[in-house]
Amino acid sequence: MDKMTFFKQAFAFVTVVFLLSLSSCKSFNKVIGEFSKEDLSADELLDSVAKNVFEYDNVYFKRVFVEIELDGKKLSSRANIYIQKDSSIVISFIPLMGIELYRAKLSKDGLIILDRMNRNVIRTDYKAFSERYLIDLEYSQFESLLTNRVFTYPLNNIKLLNRYSTSYKDSIYSFSSFNKSVSRGTQSFQEINIIPGIYRPLNNVIKLPERNISFQVNYSDFVALNNNSSFPLYISIQGVKGKDYVKVNFNFSSVEVNSEQFISFSIPLSYANKTL
Secondary structure (H helix, E strand, C coil), rough: CCHHHHHHHHHHHHHHHHHHHHHHHCEEEEECCCCCCCCCCCCHHHHHHHHHCCCCEEEEEEEEEEEEEEECCCHHHEEEEEEEECCCEEEEECCCCCCCEEEEEEECCCEEEEEECCCEEEEECCCHHHHCCCCCCCCCCCCHHHHCCCCCCCCCCHHHCCCCEEEECCCCEEEEEEEEEEECCCEEEEEEEEECCCCCCEEEEEHHHHHHHEEEEEEEEEEEEECEEEEEEEEEECCCCCCHHHHHHHHCCCECCCCCCCCCCCCCCEEEEEEE
């Protein structure tokens, strides 16, 4: 075989593989451009946000690229994520070699991590998790965070938005609130920015000035799903406390609403118990 024939066949092979890879990827219609502002009252804005909330019984994210940066140390991994509404979030971390290293489950009771490499099961509650990772969120806030739903802080209830101030600036609607928690004895500020037209969160910012804590979630690359709802393919989370910080990025390639696929979670009897 001469070199020219070899190169032609190699090029043809690469082209076929490339086309097959494109056909196997789930296509999305990008939500493009800015939406014109409607002259909405505070009540009308609340109603629009409530009507356009992301609805699901379950959602399955396949081949998610997850990046984690904690105090200067960076880790990245592929993952599959399954969310059962108002129940649990299961995350399977699978590096490039295709072998699962960790499987984690978040529920209303707390967080459980299966360490496949060391055959350990790690359990913790959200209080211990927040002390280590800067901010005290409960399960419903984590689920809302990953599904581009509005969440309020410190208590999570969309009806509490009627107590927030509303404004319109830089082509974005905003809800803002300044609270003092009697139980925590701390003040907190929250701002939720809403995209006109689709009425979904663009970002959610929480600040606890007395504890020198800030927490922010940003959403981008919105696409139209098959059920006509919009969803961001990129979620960026950042928590800062003084000089300490944590960043987590989720880059989604597949979003299946009310999927038949799921990720099971069971704890092997041979695993040793650990605490975070």
